[in-house]
Amino acid sequence: xGPSTIEKKDSPPLIEFKNVSFKYPDTKKNILKNFNLKILxxxxxxxxxxxxxxxxxxMYLLMRLYDVNKxxxxxxNTDLKDxxxxxxxxxxxxxxxxxxxxxxxxxxxxxxGNIKDSNNTEKIMKSSIKSGAHKFISNFPLQYDQILDxxxxxxxxxSPGQKQRIAIARIFFRDSPILILDEPTSALDxxxxxxxxxxxxxxxxxxxxIIISHRFSTVRNAxxxxxxxxxxxxxxxxxxxxxxIKNGKYKSxxxxxxxxxx
Numbered sequence: 001x002g003p004s005t006i007e008k009k010d011s012p013p014l015i016e017f018k019n020v021s022f023k024y025p026d027t028k029k030n031i032l033k034n035f036n037l038k039i040l041x042x043x044x045x046x047x048x049x050x051x052x053x054x055x056x057x058x059m060y061l062l063m064r065l066y067d068v069n070k071x072x073x074x075x076x077n078t079d080l081k082d083x084x085x086x087x088x089x090x091x092x093x094x095x096x097x098x099x100x101x102x103x104x105x106x107x108x109x110x111x112x113g114n115i116k117d118s119n120n121t122e123k124i125m126k127s128s129i130k131s132g133a134h135k136f137i138s139n140f141p142l143q144y145d146q147i148l149d150x151x152x153x154x155x156x157x158x159s160p161g162q163k164q165r166i167a168i169a170r171i172f173f174r175d176s177p178i179l180i181l182d183e184p185t186s187a188l189d190x191x192x193x194x195x196x197x198x199x200x201x202x203x204x205x206x207x208x209x210i211i212i213s214h215r216f217s218t219v220r221n222a223x224x225x226x227x228x229x230x231x232x233x234x235x236x237x238x239x240x241x242x243x244x245i246k247n248g249k250y251k252s253x254x255x256x257x258x259x260x261x262x
Contacts, residue, residue, distance in 0.1 A: 003084035011254060012177040012208035013091070015062070017073035022061060022145050029166040032231040033059045034071070043162060044201065044209040046219035048250065049228035052138070055212045057230075062210075087184065093171045094180040099165045103152065106137045107144040109166050113174035127172035130199045133165040138164065160187040171201060177206055190217055192202040216254050225250065 004123065005133060020035040031054045038046055047055045055183060073080040075088070093113060102109055110127060111118035128134040140156055141148035147155040148166070158166065164187045171179060179200070182186050185193040197218050200209070213219050220239040227235035227242070227250050235242055235250050242250040 005084050005087040006173060010177055011206065012041045013076040014041055014074075015178075015208070016074040016077075017058070017061075017071070017075060020061070020068045021070040022057060022066065022068050024057075024066070026043060031229060032061075035233075037209065037233065038227065039208060041150050042206055042208060044204065044211075044221075044223045046222035046225045048213045048216075048219055048225060048253070052180060052199075052232040053228045055228055059094070059096070059210070059212065061180055062180065064088070071098070083214055084261060090126075091176055092178040092180060093174040093176040093184075095167055095171050095184045096180075096182045097186070099164075099167045101148055101158065101166060103147065103149040103155075104109070105145050106133075106140065106145055106166065109148060110169045110173050113170050117173070122135065123173060128166075128169040131165045131168035132196060132199075133162070133169045136162055136165075150151075161189075161192070164188060165196070165226060168200075172199075177207050179207055179209045181209070184211070184214075185218065193218060216257050243245065259260070 012085075015038070017035050017037040021030055022032045022035075023030045035054075049055050049188065061068055062080075064085060067081060075083060077082055080088070102108075102112065104112075107124060108118075110124055110133075111204060117123055117193050125134065128137060136158075137143055137146070141237055147156055149155045150157045164185060168184060171181075181200070185196055188196065193215065201221060204250065211222060212217060214241075219225055224236065225235075225237065225239060226233055229249060235245060235248055243254060245251055
């Protein structure tokens with residue numbers, strides 16, 4: 001028999017990391033060691049920790065850009081390695097730190113993750129309103145037909161914040177059961193970021209959302225926050241629970257950041 005597929009079309013699966021160990025090819029250090037984490041369907045989780053703690057590695061493994069060295073990742077109790085990759089990818093939308101805006105029109109950049117709907121003008125508009133991109137796209141000379149690259153005739157170079165909003169509109173447009181967001185709003189100011197995240201949380205009621213972020217204004221509304229340090233989970237709970245942990249890692253980092261905003 002061929003690779004397995006996930007049957008439940010629109011609802012997110014149970015995701016489980018079981019005793020996962022992983023090191024990058026040609027390196028000696030384990031980034032994750034006997035790592036265990038269960039992510040329930042529709043859970044909104046935020047993963048926080050210092051650089052190099054293993055946060056982005058978790059996303060890479062979940063997206064099967066790499067395979068685990070030991071242990072397994074289970075998707076509805078099926079080993080991720082046994083899943084049909086195309087079927088698995090159809091379940092997720094990801095926005096990673098190093099995302100791309102392509103030398104195409106604004107419309108094509110938004111519809112790229114879901115080509116079959118590319119003529120659904122209403123859906124394009126809704127997605128870009130939610131991400132805050134509609135306002136500035138409407139001001140482009142050619143609006144949604146504007147090519148986003150100045151090396152083309154009449155092309156236009158969006159600002160870093162505009163690029164990020166277009167990439168977030170792409171996520172809304174793709175409309176998958178699992179959202180993976182790695183520092184998705186780093187180019188936005190805190191107020192704009194909060195607005196975008198309000199939309200993401202609203203949009204994702206029946207989706208699983210996994211967010212990696214350094215900004216606590218973003219993560220505090222997650223239903224569960226996982227604090228990772230040197231490849232293992234050291235704290236796990238809601239924002240309210242974690243700020244009560246005496247000498248906790250989350251609490252002290254949160255207080256440092258809060259001072260910066262006051």
